[in-house]
Amino acid sequence: MLTTRDIQSHLQEIYGVEVSPALISTVTDAVEQDVKAWQSRPLEGVYPIVYLDAIRVKVRTNNQVINKAIYLAIGITMEGV
Known part of the structure; x- marks a missing residue:
C-alpha cells in the first residue's frame, strides 16, 4: 500500500506538481468506500x-x-459487458 508521502512523491516525479498530504488524504478518503464496494x-x-x-x-x-x-484480467459477461 502506498503512503500519503509515496503518492505525493509520485505526483511530483511524474507530473511535476506538488500536492499536500491533506489533499491526498481527502481524495483517498472520498473514494475509499466506492473502491471497497467494487x-x-x-x-x-x-x-x-x-x-x-x-x-x-x-x-x-x-x-x-x-x-x-x-x-490485467478482463471478463466479458453473457450480456457483453
Whole structure:
C-alpha cells in the first residue's frame, strides 16, 4: 500500500506538481468506500470471453530498480459487458 508521502512523491516525479498530504488524504478518503464496494462485489458465474495480459514496469524499491509485472484480467459477461 502506498503512503500519503509515496503518492505525493509520485505526483511530483511524474507530473511535476506538488500536492499536500491533506489533499491526498481527502481524495483517498472520498473514494475509499466506492473502491471497497467494487472490490467486494459478487462476480458473474460465467465469463465466456476472458482477456489476460501483463505489462512489465520498472519499480524503485529499497534504493533498487526492479522489474515487476502488472497483470490485467478482463471478463466479458453473457450480456457483453
